[in-house]
Amino acid sequence: MEAPLQTEMVELVPNGKHSEGLLPAPTPMAGHQRVEGPRRSCVEGEGFLQKSPSKEQHFTDFEGKTSFGMSVFNLSNAIMGSGILGLAYAMANTGIILFLFLLTAVALLSSYSIHLLLKSSGIVGIRAYEQLGYRAFGTPGKLAAALAITLQNIGAMSSYLYIIKSELPLVIQTFLNLEEQTSDWYMNGNYLVILVSITVILPLALMRQLGYLGYSSGFSLSCMVFFLIAVIYKKFHVPCPLPLNFANITGNVSLIEVTKEEAQLQVETEATALCTPSYFTLNSQTAYTIPIMAFAFVCHPEVLPIYTELKDPSKKKMQHISNLSIAVMYVMYFLAALFGYLTFYDGVESELLHTYSKVDPFDVLILCVRVAVLTAVTLTVPIVLFPVRRAIQQMLFKNQEFNWLRHTLIAIGLLTCINLLVIFAPNILGIFGVIGATSAPCLIFIFPAIFYFRIMPTEKEPAKSTPKILALCFAVLGLLLMTMSLSFIIIDWVSGTDRHGGSH
Numbered sequence: 139m140e141a142p143l144q145t146e147m148v149e150l151v152p153n154g155k156h157s158e159g160l161l162p163a164p165t166p167m168a169g170h171q172r173v174e175g176p177r178r179s180c181v182e183g184e185g186f187l188q189k190s191p192s193k194e195q196h197f198t199d200f201e202g203k204t205s206f207g208m209s210v211f212n213l214s215n216a217i218m219g220s221g222i223l224g225l226a227y228a229m230a231n232t233g234i235i236l237f238l239f240l241l242t243a244v245a246l247l248s249s250y251s252i253h254l255l256l257k258s259s260g261i262v263g264i265r266a267y268e269q270l271g272y273r274a275f276g277t278p279g280k281l282a283a284a285l286a287i288t289l290q291n292i293g294a295m296s297s298y299l300y301i302i303k304s305e306l307p308l309v310i311q312t313f314l315n316l317e318e319q320t321s322d323w324y325m326n327g328n329y330l331v332i333l334v335s336i337t338v339i340l341p342l343a344l345m346r347q348l349g350y351l352g353y354s355s356g357f358s359l360s361c362m363v364f365f366l367i368a369v370i371y372k373k374f375h376v377p378c379p380l381p382l383n384f385a386n387i388t389g390n391v392s393l394i395e396v397t398k399e400e401a402q403l404q405v406e407t408e409a410t411a412l413c414t415p416s417y418f419t420l421n422s423q424t425a426y427t428i429p430i431m432a433f434a435f436v437c438h439p440e441v442l443p444i445y446t447e448l449k450d451p452s453k454k455k456m457q458h459i460s461n462l463s464i465a466v467m468y469v470m471y472f473l474a475a476l477f478g479y480l481t482f483y484d485g486v487e488s489e490l491l492h493t494y495s496k497v498d499p500f501d502v503l504i505l506c507v508r509v510a511v512l513t514a515v516t517l518t519v520p521i522v523l524f525p526v527r528r529a530i531q532q533m534l535f536k537n538q539e540f541n542w543l544r545h546t547l548i549a550i551g552l553l554t555c556i557n558l559l560v561i562f563a564p565n566i567l568g569i570f571g572v573i574g575a576t577s578a579p580c581l582i583f584i585f586p587a588i589f590y591f592r593i594m595p596t597e598k599e600p601a602k603s604t605p606k607i608l609a610l611c612f613a614v615l616g617l618l619l620m621t622m623s624l625s626f627i628i629i630d631w632v633s634g635t636d637r638h639g640g641s642h
């Protein structure tokens with residue numbers, strides 16, 4: 139078994155399970171640096187673990203500089219992504235009450251899982267998800283965590299770039315007031331994705347620290363707030379049923395031989411039925427709700443990198459940041475889902491923005507909303523890319539000093555792969571439904587729980603102590619959810635009723 143990263147171990151508390159050979163006596167470090175970020179040696183863990191008597195001892199050559207507010211922006215931006223566009227659809231398949239219940243549960247569980255991650259990292263003095271995996275299960279643990287982070291975040295980034303590919307040409311078409319799409323290059327989604335990747339995403343992705351992205355994250359969030367306001371506004375301005383649906387109803391009724399009054403009554407009853415909210419629904423699509431919500435709340439790969447860069451870090455402060463971000467996103471998610479649902483009811487599609495196109499594809503407000511969502515997801519890509527680069531560095535170049543060339547090449551390599559995926563294999567994005575159903579439960583439920591169980595020393599918390607039993611139940615819950623989502627997706631595929639598509 140390889141030696142753990144000495145650089146990140148300062149106070150090693152054996153967990154009493156597998157420490158032999160894995161946890162050599164801590165030695166003060168020289169030479170080895172963390173793979174990511176500026177030069178930092180053992181001091182990071184020191185400051186992190188102990189209440190240091192002086193600030194100098196807290197962090198010497200690397201001191202987190204990101205403020206509380208900027209960290210909230212970054213974490214909220216990591217949470218918020220394409221997931222929000224699928225929530226109205228989820229509500230249409232659960233009803234308002236069941237949706238609220240599930241959303242609350244996923245938000246609370248998400249926060250609890252961050253608590254487990256922070257507690258585990260506090261024990262070992264490591265603020266890297268992969269290194270927690272390593273400490274808990276050696277190399278397989280580290281690889282499993284790095285793989286889940288890579289798959290989850292590449293899936294998320296592909297879904298963001300896919301939104302750019304499909305929505306940006308429409309935005310340009312509307313701006314140019316063109317009735318139909320032309321064959322010009324600026325109407326071609328593929329070229330536009332490459333252009334946005336090079337001009338906006340790459341420069342931001344090259345930032346050495348996440349903290350620098352605080353401003354772009356703040357801007358991205360304000361775009362999403364605008365999206366939310368527009369969704370609420372539209373609820374009161376889009377007729378229900380939509381003229382198209384209304385024509386269908388009247389068409390159906392006129393086929394049947396009835397008197398004029400009866401026909402009128404029937405049309406009205408059907409229209410009312412189409413436009414009445416449901417509070418509790420169960421159907422074949424309900425099974426997708428948890429994976430959609432789990433995907434929407436994933437931010438776990440970003441939590442520890444954000445913690446690393448936090449000014450005057452403490453577990454409590456980071457938990458506050460996480461709780462605040464989750465709470466704000468919870469409210470935004472609920473409102474977006476509720477008003478999106480109350481606008482189209484059962485007619486809402488798995489991607490909310492598409493549904494608005496049915497009303498009027500050239501509506502100015504919807505055009506602005508598109509631009510806002512495009513901006514928001516574009517600015518989220520660099521945040522989500524950060525942990526993937528870190529995972530790759532941890533897997534392939536561990537113990538090596540920061541190197542600009544490597545840093546840049548990994549970012550370019552990742553962006554190129556995602557661009558190629560989105561351009562040449564958009565259908566493959568359906569595969570990310572499966573990945574989302576596997577990696578999201580792993581990152582939120584299973585890994586934090588089992589890592590915690592292994593890392594927390596038995597002298598501190600025996601295996602039968604309440605926190606450990608809770609953690610185990612949490613892992614079992616994650617396993618159940620994973621099995622459930624996977625089996626429903628497979629059943630859907632086999633029976634050919636996959637309405638969900640996309641990657642959220």
Ligand SMILES: NC(=O)C[C@H](N)C(=O)O
Pocket residue numbers: 216217218219220221222290291294433434435436437522
């Ligand atoms: N960061 C992620 O993995 C996904 C994000 N929570 C989203 O909703 O798009």
